[in-house]
Amino acid sequence: MDKVKIAIIGVGTMGSAHVATIDKLDNCVVSALCDINPDVRKKYANRKDTAIFASADELFAKGDFDAVIVAVPHYFHVPLALQALEHGKHVLTEKPISVHKKLARQLVEAIPKYPDLKVAAMFNQRTLNAHKKIKQLIDTGELGEIRRINWIITTWFRSQYYYDSGDWRASWRGEGGGVLLNQCPHQLDLMQWFFGLPKKVTAFLSLGKYHDIEVEDEVTAYLEYPNGATGVFITTTGEAPGTNRLEICGERGRLVYENGKIGFLRNEIPTTEFRTTSKSQFGSPEKWEINVPYKPDVKQQHMNVIENFANAILKDVPLIAPAQEGIRGLELGNAMLLSGLKHKTVELPIDEEEFAVMLDELVSKSRYVKKAPAEKKDVDAASLAGSF
Ligand SMILES: NC(=O)c1ccc[n+]([C@@H]2O[C@H](COP(=O)([O-])OP(=O)(O)OC[C@H]3O[C@@H](n4cnc5c(N)ncnc54)[C@H](O)[C@@H]3O)[C@@H](O)[C@H]2O)c1
Numbered sequence: 001m002d003k004v005k006i007a008i009i010g011v012g013t014m015g016s017a018h019v020a021t022i023d024k025l026d027n028c029v030v031s032a033l034c035d036i037n038p039d040v041r042k043k044y045a046n047r048k049d050t051a052i053f054a055s056a057d058e059l060f061a062k063g064d065f066d067a068v069i070v071a072v073p074h075y076f077h078v079p080l081a082l083q084a085l086e087h088g089k090h091v092l093t094e095k096p097i098s099v100h101k102k103l104a105r106q107l108v109e110a111i112p113k114y115p116d117l118k119v120a121a122m123f124n125q126r127t128l129n130a131h132k133k134i135k136q137l138i139d140t141g142e143l144g145e146i147r148r149i150n151w152i153i154t155t156w157f158r159s160q161y162y163y164d165s166g167d168w169r170a171s172w173r174g175e176g177g178g179v180l181l182n183q184c185p186h187q188l189d190l191m192q193w194f195f196g197l198p199k200k201v202t203a204f205l206s207l208g209k210y211h212d213i214e215v216e217d218e219v220t221a222y223l224e225y226p227n228g229a230t231g232v233f234i235t236t237t238g239e240a241p242g243t244n245r246l247e248i249c250g251e252r253g254r255l256v257y258e259n260g261k262i263g264f265l266r267n268e269i270p271t272t273e274f275r276t277t278s279k280s281q282f283g284s285p286e287k288w289e290i291n292v293p294y295k296p297d298v299k300q301q302h303m304n305v306i307e308n309f310a311n312a313i314l315k316d317v318p319l320i321a322p323a324q325e326g327i328r329g330l331e332l333g334n335a336m337l338l339s340g341l342k343h344k345t346v347e348l349p350i351d352e353e354e355f356a357v358m359l360d361e362l363v364s365k366s367r368y369v370k371k372a373p374a375e376k377k378d379v380d381a382a383s384l385a386g387s388f
Contacts, residue, residue, distance in 0.1 A: 004090075004310040007032035007065040009056055009080055010072030011040050012166070014094060018069055019044075021303045028310040032063040056080055060087045067092065067118070067313060069306070073168040074099050075176060078107045081119070081323070085110060090118040092309045095185040097121050097326030099176030100359055101334050102352040108324045118312045123321040123329075124301035125186040126193065130262060133294040134246070137255065137264070138194055144251025144270055149195060149223070149231035155242030156183035156235065163213050170213035171368035176359060178207075178215030179237045180333040188329035189321070191233065194248075197328055197348050198223035198231065205340035210238025214367060221336045233336070253287060262292035 006028050008015050015035070022030045033044050034053040041052050053059040059068075060083060067090035070080045078098045084091045098104035111119050125131055137143055156179060168174030175181060180188070203221035210217050217238050223231035245258040251270040256263045267274070267285040274285040299307075304320065311317045331348065334355050339346040341358065 001066070001314060002027075004028040004067050004313050005031035005065040006067050006069060006306075006310075007034060007059055007063050007089075008069045008071060009034045009059065010070065010076075010094075011035045011044065012037075012071070015069070015071035018071060018302065018306065021300065021306055025303065025307055025310070027307060027314060028067075031065045032059060034059040034063075056083060060084070060089075066090060067309070069122075070094055073166075073175060074181060075174075078103050081107050082110055085114045085117055085119070088117070090309070090313050091323070092120045092122060092306065093323055093326075094122045095189070095326065096181055096330050096333070097323055098330060099181060100352065100355050101327060101331045101350060102356045104327045104330050105352070108327050111324055118309065118319060119323040120305070120309045120312065120319045121321045121323040121326040122302065122305055123186065123189045123326070124305050125190060126320055127297075127299075127301050127304035129294045129297050130257060130260065131190060133262060133292060134248075134255065134257060135194055137292070138248070138250075142252065143248060143255055143264075144253075145227065146195060146225070146229045146248060146250050147271075148229060148247075148249040149191075150234075150245070150247040151187060151191065151231070152234045152243045152245045153184065153187045154234065154236050154239040155244045156237045157240045157242055158183070158211070158237040160211050163211055167368075170211070170215050171366050172214060172359065172362035173366035173368040175215065176363075177333070177337060178213065178217050179235050180216060180219060180336055183237060184219075184235050184333065185326075185329055187233075187235070188332045189326065190329075191231075192328040192332060193325075195225065195229075195231070197332060198225045200224040200345050200347050201332070201335040201339050202345040203336040203340040205336070210236070214362075216337065216340065219336055219340065221339070255292075262294065264290040264292050266290055 008018055011033050019030055022028055030050050032051045034056055035041055044052055051063055068084045070077050070093040074096055077093045081091045081093050163170045170178055201221055201223055203219060205216045205219040207216055208214055218236040221233045248255045251272060253264055253266040265287045267287050269285045308320045312319050331350055335346045335348055335350050338355050
């Protein structure tokens with residue numbers, strides 16, 4: 001095999017961008033597309049060498065492909081990924097890997113049964129060079145032991161028109177959550193990738209504060225880590241202009257990532273050493289300012305992940321984001337929602353049964369009704385770089 005034949009299930013906003021991305025890659029091709037929406041199928045009907053299917057069952061029964069990309073609403077990620085594995089297909093699932101931890105565990109526990117299949121998740125922001133550089137600085141101990149983390153990520157502004165553009169969006173029944181489940185899976189994944197998981201989460205959140213939606217569109221969470229470090233995570237889809245500022249305080253100094261720049265104020269002497277040995281009442285460690293250089297991003301984020309997925313299949317290279325790692329950021333988001341809605345501090349690992357019962361109750365009261373799909377414009381993945 002010199003090119004991986006990929007089938008995309010769900011060819012909406014993201015799936016259509018994946019078609020355009022794969023067309024630019026030389027290690028994979030789109031051999032099949034599957035969407036329940038007849039208008040979508042009509043749009044791709046004349047594509048050469050691409051078979052079009054109206055359901056996943058039909059695709060798995062008749063399609064000629066090696067791997068699937070699952071780009072449907074989140075509730076279907078796990079069932080479709082499992083179906084793909086049962087049919088011997090490699091899987092790249094969109095983020096989040098699921099709506100809640102209990103469901104995600106079904107996939108995570110199934111993966112070891114298919115050692116010859118690659119199972120990846122679309123955590124495209126892991127491929128940004130700034131994020132890779134921050135991870136390197138943490139992992140090599142350059143920042144010292146982490147003491148405090150603040151991430152304000154409010155650049156996820158969304159209009160009401162966006163929420164109205166898909167009948168599944170922003171309802172408990174159709175989507176299963178709001179900003180924590182749709183926009184923030186990237187940052188929640190990066191949080192666990194950089195720092196591991198906290199042991200306790202206390203969150204405050206608002207449902208439909210800025211939009212006519214039933215799920216959360218504003219969250220502030222306080223995180224407590226096993227080593228005593230603390231974190232604050234703030235997000236919303238209702239604020240403009242938004243902020244994306246990650247501040248990490250370690251023993252060796254303070255890193256700030258904002259406006260595309262990584263700045264590091266480096267302590268000459270680690271903070272604890274200075275605190276315990278200094279003979280000065282008010283002094284603090286000498287510090288110097290470093291503008292941390294990192295390489296410009298050459299390829300589009302989603303392209304990096306798809307190319308890597310195909311190379312994992314063809315050449316056994318390591319995956320950028322194995323799907324099983326997706327359960328961690330998902331658990332962090334679940335913990336925030338559980339804490340915010342139940343007004344209590346939540347310990348990790350979360351009680352996944354409690355979360356599933358809470359979500360079931362929300363779903364039973366959901367006002368979600370199926371609407372006619374809104375007209376969609378084609379989206380080029382490159383144009384989404386800043387949005388996703
Ligand atoms: N990685 C990223 O940066 C990124 C960005 C946007 C969306 N996403 C993810 O992609 C997924 C889809 O989001 P979207 O914005 O493209 O949604 P969308 O509504 O624009 O598209 C979803 C498509 O799936 C189809 N579909 C629904 N159920 C199906 C089924 N059972 N079988 C086949 N087709 C089905 C719909 O008809 C629609 O065309 C979500 O999970 C979302 O989180 C990821």
